[in-house]
Amino acid sequence: xxxxxxxTSTKQGENPSGTKLLPGSxxxxxxxxxxxxxxxxxxxxxxxxxxxxxxxxxxxxxYGELVQKYFLSQGLASGQDICxxxxxxxxxxxxxxxxxxxxxxxxxDDQEExxxxxxxxxxxxxxxxxxxxxxxxxxxSDQSGDNFHKVFDLTSKMPALVIDNAVAKKQLTFLDIPSLxxxxxxxxxxxxxxxxGPEETEPSVRKPLRxxxxxxxxxxxxxxxxxxxxxxxxxxxxxxxxxxxxxxSVSLPxxxxxxxxxxxxxxxxxxxxxxxxxxxxxxxxNPSLSAIFPSYHGFVHIHSLPAPLALVPPSDKYSSxxxxxxxxxNNLAFKCMRKRLVFETLHLDLEGGVSERRTT
Amino acid sequence: MSDxxxxxxxxxxxxxxVTDELASPADFILYRSLAAxxxxxxxxxxxxxxLVVSVSGNLAKWKAVLTKSNVNLTQLIASRSLVFLDxxxxxxxxxxxxxxxxxxxxxxxxxxxxxxxxxxLVILDDLSSLEWxxxxxxxxxxxxxxxxxxxxxxxxxxxxxxxxxxxxELDDLLRLLLQLCTYRVDVFPLSSGxxxxxxxxxxxxxxxxxxxxxxxxxxxxxxxxxxLTDVSSIFFERxxxxxxx
Numbered sequence: 001x002x003x004x005x006x007x008t009s010t011k012q013g014e015n016p017s018g019t020k021l022l023p024g025s026x027x028x029x030x031x032x033x034x035x036x037x038x039x040x041x042x043x044x045x046x047x048x049x050x051x052x053x054x055x056x057x058x059x060x061x062x063y064g065e066l067v068q069k070y071f072l073s074q075g076l077a078s079g080q081d082i083c084x085x086x087x088x089x090x091x092x093x094x095x096x097x098x099x100x101x102x103x104x105x106x107x108x109d110d111q112e113e114x115x116x117x118x119x120x121x122x123x124x125x126x127x128x129x130x131x132x133x134x135x136x137x138x139x140x141s142d143q144s145g146d147n148f149h150k151v152f153d154l155t156s157k158m159p160a161l162v163i164d165n166a167v168a169k170k171q172l173t174f175l176d177i178p179s180l181x182x183x184x185x186x187x188x189x190x191x192x193x194x195x196x197g198p199e200e201t202e203p204s205v206r207k208p209l210r211x212x213x214x215x216x217x218x219x220x221x222x223x224x225x226x227x228x229x230x231x232x233x234x235x236x237x238x239x240x241x242x243x244x245x246x247x248x249s250v251s252l253p254x255x256x257x258x259x260x261x262x263x264x265x266x267x268x269x270x271x272x273x274x275x276x277x278x279x280x281x282x283x284x285x286n287p288s289l290s291a292i293f294p295s296y297h298g299f300v301h302i303h304s305l306p307a308p309l310a311l312v313p314p315s316d317k318y319s320s321x322x323x324x325x326x327x328x329x330n331n332l333a334f335k336c337m338r339k340r341l342v343f344e345t346l347h348l349d350l351e352g353g354v355s356e357r358r359t360t
Numbered sequence: 361m362s363d364x365x366x367x368x369x370x371x372x373x374x375x376x377x378v379t380d381e382l383a384s385p386a387d388f389i390l391y392r393s394l395a396a397x398x399x400x401x402x403x404x405x406x407x408x409x410x411l412v413v414s415v416s417g418n419l420a421k422w423k424a425v426l427t428k429s430n431v432n433l434t435q436l437i438a439s440r441s442l443v444f445l446d447x448x449x450x451x452x453x454x455x456x457x458x459x460x461x462x463x464x465x466x467x468x469x470x471x472x473x474x475x476x477x478x479x480x481l482v483i484l485d486d487l488s489s490l491e492w493x494x495x496x497x498x499x500x501x502x503x504x505x506x507x508x509x510x511x512x513x514x515x516x517x518x519x520x521x522x523x524x525x526x527x528x529e530l531d532d533l534l535r536l537l538l539q540l541c542t543y544r545v546d547v548f549p550l551s552s553g554x555x556x557x558x559x560x561x562x563x564x565x566x567x568x569x570x571x572x573x574x575x576x577x578x579x580x581x582x583x584x585x586x587x588l589t590d591v592s593s594i595f596f597e598r599x600x601x602x603x604x605x
Binding site for chain 2: 027193201226227228230231234235237238241242264265268269271272273303304307308309310311312316324329
């Protein structure tokens with residue numbers, strides 16, 4: 001046995017809790033959004049100092065708020081600090097998802113996937129037996145030692161004990177929206193500024209802070225105009241860039257997520273003022289789309305992606321869902337299953353639909 | 361070479377307008393101009409100076425990208441050859457009133473930073489955000505006109521950036537900028553959407569009433585294609601692979 005000792009990288013343990021380095025970079029830290037397929041779209045995760053805006057133009061569903069719940073559950077599970085800005089923040093957090101009740105449940109597939117497993121037992125040509133199943137999405141392996149990403153179960157609600165502990169330890173902060181004030185947006189920005197603390201220029205070793213704003217611009221925020229929302233996002237993003245340990249996720253209510261509210265170019269403005277801007281356009285209001293795509297619940301439109309320290313967003317190189325490294329970009333869709341929300345590539349169904357397939 | 365068909369810097373005392381869209385951001389044009397300015401001045405007698413007025417901030421990104429082009433911003437800032445003005449941290453803090461903020465302090469800072477007899481470049485990134493966050497359109501227009509006049513008088517190169525959010529339509533501020541600029545570098549996305557190998561297209565237009573001098577205009581129909589890499593951007597003609605495709 002030689003005396004040669006391999007120098008193991010000690011940087012692994014030095015990253016702030018729940019973060020890891022962006023692949024291909026030595027200074028950008030990323031945090032998980034709680035949804036592995038969304039992390040893949042963003043290029044590995046949401047980088048610290050970045051602002052994510054989720055738009056959900058469908059008025060009948062709440063996918064924007066669902067993404068926010070994943071964001072805050074992931075933060076709590078990873079041991080990071082979270083700030084929730086909402087008119088009833090405690091209620092919002094109580095409705096969030098949590099880790100599966102037991103590890104056995106975590107290993108179970110959903111009902112739909114079980115039936116697909118049964119189909120696999122039918123005989124297929126020998127040359128195809130070795131091929132992997134066609135993958136439309138990215139899943140994560142839940143390594144229990146890994147603090148970066150945890151697998152959440154939508155059927156499991158966040159225990160009140162976890163919330164109480166987090167509030168007592170000052171890990172979870174609630175910021176109420178001061179609706180009696182004249183300009184709630186300015187007051188909320190001041191409170192966020194106090195919470196962020198002193199400015200930094202170097203990458204931070206402080207505990208990461210997640211700022212979660214579900215339904216930003218809802219009526220409780222007062223009479224908002226497009227310029228007020230733009231001002232908030234602009235100032236928030238600038239604060240995040242000066243305090244390098246935080247990231248933020250904002251979702252807009254349905255009526256604000258449409259071009260018709262803010263005028264022509266409204267969605268583009270939101271894209272310019274945020275680092276990652278994604279629209280989840282659900283099919284629930286459009287029966288013809290639900291019929292054409294029965295296995296999906298909505299389209300995913302990407303308006304902008306985070307590129308914190310580079311010309312090209314890392315997602316272009318590292319995202320397997322977007323598929324830019326192979327050829328043109330894939331169309332993306334999302335689907336809310338019983339236990340999780342999944343983003344996947346959109347494929348047209350068999351011509352005529354499965355129910356109309358002729359056998360004669 | 362296609363790279364030389366797009367001007368990196370305007371002639372001294374002239375204005376280069378860069379417009380872009382969300383799917384094809386033109387950050388790389390600004391970084392290219394800054395790098396060309398400092399590298400070009402290496403052989404000259406006067407020292408190069410640059411003032412970057414960044415509405416969207418993020419000095420860290422400028423430093424990180426330009427390090428890959430061998431331009432050390434930290435050193436330039438320390439030697440006062442580069443002044444980086446982060447508008448968000450100095451003029452738009454949470455205590456400020458969101459509406460009706462005067463842009464006069466920013467103008468005064470620009471004027472204060474220009475010195476006589478120096479080879480100076482001013483980069484203003486970007487004007488549209490100022491208008492979108494609530495500064496009245498007339499204030500932004502006056503500010504733009506004042507900065508353009510100041511740069512002309514001081515024989516300083518000016519690069520302005522403006523975002524276009526409604527494809528093919530002009531808003532009032534863009535109409536004004538087209539009157540003032542010498543060249544317009546028009547960066548727009550491919551009509552078929554994003555591609556792995558082509559990031560977007562660039563066209564070059566002359567400003568209103570200008571004569572063609574060093575650079576021939578490139579209409580949108582014959583636009584150059586560009587591809588962004590980690591380090592820089594590569595331009596190539598449409599219909600040619602040029603080692604990129």
